[in-house]
Amino acid sequence: MLTLEHVGKTYANGTVALHDFNLTVQPGTITSLVGPSGCGKSTVLRIISGLGHLSTGRLIWQDNQPLHRLAYVFQEAALMPWATVIDNVRLPLKLSGVPKRQALERVSEAIAQVGLEGFERVYPRELSGGMRMRVSIARALVTHPTILLMDEPFGALDEMTRGKLNQDLLTLQHQQQLTILFVTHSIYEAVYLAHRVVVMASQPGRVVADIAIDSPHPRDPDYRTSAQFNRYCREVSHCLSAAMGESLALAL
Amino acid sequence: MISPALKPPKTQPQWVQSLFSPDVLAPVIVGLLILIAWELGVRLTHTPPYLLPGPMLILQTLVKDWPQLFSSWLITLKIAFTALGCATVSGLLVAILFSQSKWIERSFFPYAVLLQTTPIVAVAPLIIIWLKNNTFAALVVCAWIVAFFPIVSNTVLGLNSTDPSLVNLFKLNRANRWQTLRYLRLPAGLPYFLAGLRISGGLALIGAVVAEFVAGTGGTQSGLAYQILMAGYNLQIPRMFAALVLITISGIGIFAALSALSHALLKNWHASAVRHEN
Ligand SMILES: Nc1ncnc2c1ncn2[C@@H]1O[C@H](COP(=O)(O)OP(=O)(O)O)[C@@H](O)[C@H]1O
Ligand SMILES: [Mg+2]
Numbered sequence: 001m002l003t004l005e006h007v008g009k010t011y012a013n014g015t016v017a018l019h020d021f022n023l024t025v026q027p028g029t030i031t032s033l034v035g036p037s038g039c040g041k042s043t044v045l046r047i048i049s050g051l052g053h054l055s056t057g058r059l060i061w062q063d064n065q066p067l068h069r070l071a072y073v074f075q076e077a078a079l080m081p082w083a084t085v086i087d088n089v090r091l092p093l094k095l096s097g098v099p100k101r102q103a104l105e106r107v108s109e110a111i112a113q114v115g116l117e118g119f120e121r122v123y124p125r126e127l128s129g130g131m132r133m134r135v136s137i138a139r140a141l142v143t144h145p146t147i148l149l150m151d152e153p154f155g156a157l158d159e160m161t162r163g164k165l166n167q168d169l170l171t172l173q174h175q176q177q178l179t180i181l182f183v184t185h186s187i188y189e190a191v192y193l194a195h196r197v198v199v200m201a202s203q204p205g206r207v208v209a210d211i212a213i214d215s216p217h218p219r220d221p222d223y224r225t226s227a228q229f230n231r232y233c234r235e236v237s238h239c240l241s242a243a244m245g246e247s248l249a250l251a252l
Numbered sequence: 253m254i255s256p257a258l259k260p261p262k263t264q265p266q267w268v269q270s271l272f273s274p275d276v277l278a279p280v281i282v283g284l285l286i287l288i289a290w291e292l293g294v295r296l297t298h299t300p301p302y303l304l305p306g307p308m309l310i311l312q313t314l315v316k317d318w319p320q321l322f323s324s325w326l327i328t329l330k331i332a333f334t335a336l337g338c339a340t341v342s343g344l345l346v347a348i349l350f351s352q353s354k355w356i357e358r359s360f361f362p363y364a365v366l367l368q369t370t371p372i373v374a375v376a377p378l379i380i381i382w383l384k385n386n387t388f389a390a391l392v393v394c395a396w397i398v399a400f401f402p403i404v405s406n407t408v409l410g411l412n413s414t415d416p417s418l419v420n421l422f423k424l425n426r427a428n429r430w431q432t433l434r435y436l437r438l439p440a441g442l443p444y445f446l447a448g449l450r451i452s453g454g455l456a457l458i459g460a461v462v463a464e465f466v467a468g469t470g471g472t473q474s475g476l477a478y479q480i481l482m483a484g485y486n487l488q489i490p491r492m493f494a495a496l497v498l499i500t501i502s503g504i505g506i507f508a509a510l511s512a513l514s515h516a517l518l519k520n521w522h523a524s525a526v527r528h529e530n
Contacts, residue, residue: 051420072424078417081521082439091435095425123521143425 040205
């Protein structure tokens with residue numbers, strides 16, 4: 001789907017956010033990006049989305065489509081408080097000039113996909129955090145994106161809601177063969193969701209491990225208690241602490 | 253799949269009901285008590301009406317002199333509303349212009365501040381001289397100067413107080429300037445604009461009255477300030493108070509109307525207008 005080759009990113013203030021960063025995202029899979037906070041995870045997503053520019057290296061899209069419809073889900077739901085659910089979800093279509101009738105069809109489809117039927121006319125303030133995030137995901141899906149970038153989308157939610165949204169995301173990904181790059185700082189979430197977990201270290205941001213999670217996909221809640229899941233979590237955790245120990249050693 | 257946390261929409265109380273709400277009743281009762289105390293005080297101390305007329309006498313004067321007072325009232329209101337209208341339109345346009353470029357804002361905002369810090373009493377004579385063929389326009393300009401700044405500064409703040417993630421979302425969807433303004437900046441700025449408008453409403457009225465005072469008794473258009481000046485010369489103190497009452501009523505009315513407008517526009521989403529149930 002896309003490849004980042006030897007990407008480096010230095011911010012204007014001199015912060016080296018990424019150095020020799022390499023990543024390939026396979027189509028139709030979920031790739032998790034884990035790492036300590038400040039290691040450059042968001043920077044990677046911003047570069048891929050075009051919101052930020054890379055300083056060195058290359059970003060290569062492998063399919064021949066000239067336009068990559070990408071959608072971005074932020075940590076906060078980032079909804080327009082003055083607009084109803086239906087208007088929030090419709091926003092990307094409105095901005096790209098999709099005719100109203102066609103747009104509304106796709107909007108109700110997306111709203112159904114995230115399980116928010118019946119809440120079309122509701123304002124965001126009347127929704128719980130989990131439901132707001134669902135609206136945010138619907139707004140991303142409505143453009144039929146070729147790649148979905150998610151930046152710690154469930155980080156602010158409670159454990160129960162998070163688990164439920166993880167499950168629904170897996171179902172959606174499987175049904176539509178979505179390509180997802182999922183940033184999280186939760187090791188469990190990363191392993192549970194992903195086909196592949198990419199572990200990052202900070203200062204400068206780089207990949208320290210790339211672990212294929214070879215368990216059947218999509219997964220069900222039982223997987224969380226399996227030995228395999230625990231083994232993968234331990235492996236990722238080990239890589240993370242090794243990387244953090246290393247950067248700690250560098251700092252000392 | 254979804255937590256069943258939603259209640260059906262609350263039924264809005266009828267305006268009749270809200271008329272008898274504590275928010276209305278309490279200040280009305282306080283007002284009545286003060287009026288009664290005033291009336292009693294004036295009567296018991298035999299204060300002469302040319303020092304302090306009682307509320308009853310003011311009311312009688314208001315009724316007796318209604319034709320002159322009413323036409324003056326209309327003139328003052330016309331000045332205030334024209335100025336408020338001009339301030340709203342020009343304030344919005346200027347704020348939108350400022351929000352389009354940091355450079356424009358940097359370069360011109362200090363001059364908007366200048367308008368605000370200029371004492372209106374000091375410049376009103378100049379404006380009245382410059383526009384001496386058209387006193388009405390001169391008075392409107394004076395009131396506009398006072399009412400303009402709160403709208404500009406509030407709206408600029410509002411147009412710039414957009415959620416950064418939403419700004420990014422608009423960028424990702426390749427929204428153009430107009431779309432970003434129309435669908436993001438303007439709605440985000442609406443509460444701020446309305447707050448500015450509420451302040452400017454009262455200021456436009458004050459500006460109109462002050463400018464009338466400066467214009468004095470010479471002008472052909474004679475608003476409430478003219479009535480107050482004339483009544484003062486003639487020691488018709490009850491009539492002075494009657495004119496004052498009309499100004500006060502206008503001020504309260506403008507504020508109430510703009511508050512109602514604000515509430516109607518924001519009631520669905522903004523924290524300032526949403527009812528909180530705990
Ligand atoms: N706009 C910016 N200007 C300067 N430094 C930045 C900017 N954005 C992020 N950084 C820095 O770059 C590093 C990586 O940030 P980020 O990608 O947000 O990390 P993460 O998402 O993994 O927490 C951090 O050290 C952060 O302070
Ligand atoms: Mg981040």
